[in-house]
Amino acid sequence: MSDPLASPTPTSLRSFLRISAWLLVVGGSSLVLPSCQDPIELDLPDGTVRPIVNARITNEDSVSAEVFWSSTYLNQSPNTPVSDAVLVLYANGQAVDTLDALPTKPGSYRGKTVGQMGNSYSLRVWMPGDPKPWITGTETIRRCPSIDSIYSENRPRAPFVRPGRYSLVHFTEPAGKGDQYRFRVWRNDTLENLPFNITFFDDQFNDGRSFNNVDFPAVEFAGPDSVGVRYQVEVSSISPEFFQFLNLLRQTTLQVGSPFDPAPALVVGNIWREADPREYALGYFYASGVGRASVVVAP
């Protein structure tokens, strides 16, 4: 799986600043060798049980969603799936689809509508036994760069770089500031989905630039890894609100409790009670344009 320190050439300067801040956190808190982290047992309070709705629509995939109930934090059981929720998709303000529950995967839903570039989408959700719906914010499918090439290359040992085969992509960020993107990586068809795999960036420092080892370095997304491993990369355009959500999610899940960590923050997405916006649900509904490519690590 990817190690944030294995990628010395981040895709944006803001990412570089974040990685440096992360190094500062690690370096600062472990500067004196005797610092340590120990697991401890705690009794935590029971909080309000809230719906969790994670949903997406892209220009290549039909709308899908997962619905759960939240649980107490240290409860090691998975969140309880909700199989009889009602989810209605709206496109440009019009109801266009009702998602069907997948019988083979409790809590999962899928519709027929595939997203269109430039269209705006939202969801309305009814939880079982609750007549008051939850609504999501409106998300628009934005332009997304295509991946120009994907390849693997060998790298020798270097400070903070392990030797081996690394996988990289080339792409060009479209000109015009205000774009945000997300990277997802599958290794042998399994999504790399730990908190430090949450990868996102904006174009504040690299608007219109090419990540092609000529203008900016190519984006390294995996490695070092073995020959024969198959990687699939997805770059997707995301809204500024979803960018902030991912930022908060990553920050919250990667905290090491050091003096330099920001205060723990409430990760609230874009789902709230229609009748009372102060009452929030968890999760996020987002719409993306996507570009995908895959590579097999070659000798």
Add this chain to the structure above:
Amino acid sequence: MKYTILTVLLFGFWSQSPAQTAGNGALATVSGTVKDASNGESLFNAAVVVEAGGKKYSVLTNTYGYFSLTAVQGPVAITVTSLGYIQQSGKYTLAKSNSLVFKLKPSVVDLDEVTVGVERGVNTLKTTEISVAQISAKEVKKLPQLLGEADVIRAIRLLPGVSSVGEGANGFNVRGGNSDQNLILLDEAPVFNSSHLFGFFSIFNADAVRDAKLYKGGMPSIYGGRLSSVLDVRQREGNNQRWASSGGVGLLSSRLLVEGPLVKDKASVMLAGRRSYFDVFLPLFNNPELAQTILYFYDFNGKINAQLSKKDRVYASFYNGRDRFGADDLFQFGWGNWTATTRWNRAINDKLFFNATALYSDYTYLLGTPNNAERQFQLNARIQNYVTTAAWSYFPSTKHSLDFGVQNTYYVFSPGKITGAVNLSLNQEWATEPSAYISHTWKATPLFSVTSGLRYSAFGNLGPRTLTLYKPGGIYEDSTAIGTRTYGKGESIRWFTGLAGLEPRMSANLELSENASLKASYNRNRQYIHLISNNTSPTPVNVWRPAGAYIEPATAQQVALGFVQKLARGAGMLTIETYYKGLQNIVDYKDGADLIFKDNIETELLRGKGRAYGLEFLLEKKTGKFNGWISYTLSRTELQVDGPTRGLSVNNGAWYLANYNKLHDLNLVANYAPNKQWDLSGTWSYQSGRPITYPDSRGEFEGIPYPIFANRNGGLTPATHRLDLAATFAFKGKGNRKPTLAFGVYNAYARRNPYSVFFRQDFNTLQVQAYRLSVFGTAIPYVTYNFSF
């Protein structure tokens, strides 16, 4: 007619000072300086007591060792005392105007003198000072050290009302104030990051420091710009009697000081430096990544002073310190302060003292790729201060003294500039902060004194700048931006003037007896610059931002009541104080605020208020072979941010505990010198857990579990306690030139005090788990060889 004569007599009677009515005639002014006989250093807070006709007239020397008081002409007895020095007494015959210089000899076995009690009695029982602590470099060096470094800030954290958010944290908190609410001065120059190595050491080299005075309340009118405290650190002036050198070699750092007379008795110089050398040892770990790591700090202190005439003295001092942290080929990170101060003192006459200061202070940090990297990227940020001050002290009589002056601070804020592969710059900001103050100390009766003062400050945020404009309503978000406006150089963006700039100050002292006093104080403070940091502890990369179009100045009002009791003929002192502080317009942050390289920082900020109250207890024994103190603080600090929406509120607008709230804070400090060769000391500290945000439920996003923090600071970390031990052995030598070996252990019983508790998914088992982070998880020994010649 007879009533007119009576009125004139009464008026004449009451208009005369007690000295005249004592029947021995005309008044006499006694002024001069008190110095250290061994090196010519001015002594601050030395007590000068003139006794005549059964009456005592007393005064304390100012920062420059200067004093002035009014007594009576004729034969008098004068006693001069200062902590750590042998009392000097003598008989004098005073004329109308008298200029005296007293030179006190340091006491070798310094704390056995009863007259220390006299000095402390004058200092504490008879003055209007309240909520003040003074600590000398000598006292700092006696305390157990971390990694062999004597630390002024670690020492003041052992006092009541002073704490930090945890071990290794940057900065300190005073009476419920955030760490950016402390004005930290080094020879009058403000420093903006008082720590080396992420908070493990302070920037103050104890060898170069003469003393440090901390005002927790009852702040004199000369100080302003911060809400909670002033830490006034003064460098040594240099030995004007002989050339000398001292230093120390430790496991992880070394230091050297050289001082001497440029012109004996008239001019001297002091230079000091130190450097850590963690990086020297890293290659020994046989890890190529550690071998490439850069990790060190250094600092230089210097001061020159010269007596130009009987009335004039000039000083120039500087400080330059830097931290560097990096990994070869990957990144470099550096930060540091540098300050330069020039001062001119003039005793205009024997009742009027003048001080003019011009100084420059600069804090910078750099983060980026190494200089030899193929693709360059460097982020620089900076805050610069240009400060000029003119201050007068006037001593018209025994009963009255007046301090007044004017000051201006000019700020340049450079919150971020990126160069290299990309060139980007955040808007610089310029500001000016003019102020004036006046303070009158009146000894109304032999038992009651009051100091009343007024400070007035204004603040102007100036161009050039391109400012984002927002829709009316006070909600500053990217979605409410409606355009920009460009201001030219020096053009006023916003001025903060008017009655809100008034900062009244008052402190009073009522002597209940020869050994006890009751004290009270009130002060209002205003702060126009804020350290933008949503970390538990400030980091070197946090930037300062001024009040301006969208950020208001913060204000605080504090009242304090105190009781002081001298014990055992001055061998001990008991101080009990209680305080209440209210804060307005303090800065807080939205959940997940992104503060890195952010131009429109107002879009990430919230505004709130706070309240802090507490009870402080300090029992000191300052004399004898066994001495030390016990300090205990019971306190509470709460904040409230109640905005128009959930996103602009914290905890739905309810009061919540501040990060640095500590209910109980207990410190025991003990020193024992069984003989002339050994000096033993120990400290034991206990603190309640600090507020922490626990998750009250678990969400999930695409298979990633995450904690839901719905109640900021609703929980507490476990309590912490720690024992530190130290011993100093003095080898044979002459006087103060004995080399010493200092050794000890920090965290002697290796307690893993929790700095924080955090939550995350175990990357191997994928189970969610709570973790405790301990910054010092084991006992840390040290040994340092100190020399002087």
